[in-house]
Amino acid sequence: MSNLQEKKQREQWSSRLGFVLAAAGSAIGLGNLWRFPYMAGQNGGGAFVAVYLGLLVLVGFTIMLAELTLGRYTQLNAIGAYKKISEKWAWVGALGVLAGFMILSFYSVVGGWVINYVIKALTGAFNTADMDALGGMFGSMITNPFSPIFYHAIFMILTLGIVLGGIKGGIEKYSKILMPALFVMLFAIMLRSVTLPGAMEGVKYFLVPDWNAIDGGVILAALGQVFFSLSLGMGCMVTYGSYIKKDENLLKSALSVPLLDTGAALLAGLAILPAVFAFGFDPAEGPGLVFVTLPAVFSQMPLGGLFGVAFFLLVLFAALTSAISLLEVVVAYVIDEWKWTRKKATLVIAGVIFLVGVPASLSIGPWSGFHILPNMGIFDTLDFISGKVLLPLGGMLLAIFLGWVWGMENAIKEATNDGKLNFALAGVWTILIKYIAPVAIAVVFVQGIISTFF
């Protein structure tokens, strides 16, 4: 099939709002609701938040615009986009597809935990604020050898079902209704959480930076979280950008998507960390933080039971809109490059990702003594390599590619719709992409790896 024909057949978002909601749907997910609060709790609270916000401005917006621009210009998937401009760079796209593959394998396991919690909420399990009881409930769920795998399978089947529906029929339709609902719920939970007795200490912990807490490890964790949360560094936004129409405003999208995403992360942090302090829990507890803390908050709310059900359902939908974007990256690659049908690509890839997720899930329970990297089992290793290695490197290479291979004149031409849009910060963007982002990422990466392992 010729390139031209392929282009004609490529689906497109029906409107800018449709695209923004879908991209925000990809960005907002377990990264905001599950990973951000526990990462903040493990990395010094306010210090982590401050570094996160700094890197968001320096790197987040910058790389977001870069990915959308590259995607829309080439109208191709993550690998094809690089290839079209320079064959030699195709491997960078391939790293991204690999990262997406790895992330989805453990993401889906956590998505399974969420489904399990929807059911727990439905059966009225959240009637206590006793942290030991809630911690025990979470612990016995994730360490069970069978049930997390069963729910992981259900999550994967839901994801695959939506991706099979294609772009418009699937992704866009769901994002429009459910994302706003999630914000409203988060806001309500946040209000309850910050008004609990003893919550102020947690509010301070989350919002007031303790600068001494910052080291290489914290900065790398924050950088990785920026990439993870914004769905950057792996070609996801390249792929989504490839479905954007030529006359739409990429500059606005590159601003609004990160802002919505950060809003959701901060709301989630403020919903969770104050409650952690109010109930005397440990902020550095790790991946269980959300699952242990929020049920306690619900137990202190009028109609908390109902609230719990609705909230975990919305978390599930947010997780699904992110998971479909992860799967879409891999599927779009296989459809474009290997000429598979959507159906075959989706089914085969989802199946393989499910299989990789199985040992990841077991590594938290029965296989917890088995480590791949120092102190990291399979689940943690997948998270570490994708989140802290592949995504930041993918972002750095993308910046170098744009700045030095494709060229900023070309990128700016595409980003401004051939000069039709006014882009006052084009000069700043150029400097950020060519120099600051690559150097900053390289420094953070090397220091972070050193302080993680040595």
Ligand code: PHE
């Ligand atoms: N950004 C998503 C989240 O925060 C996860 C994700 C990462 C999705 C990378 C796509 C690509 O949940």
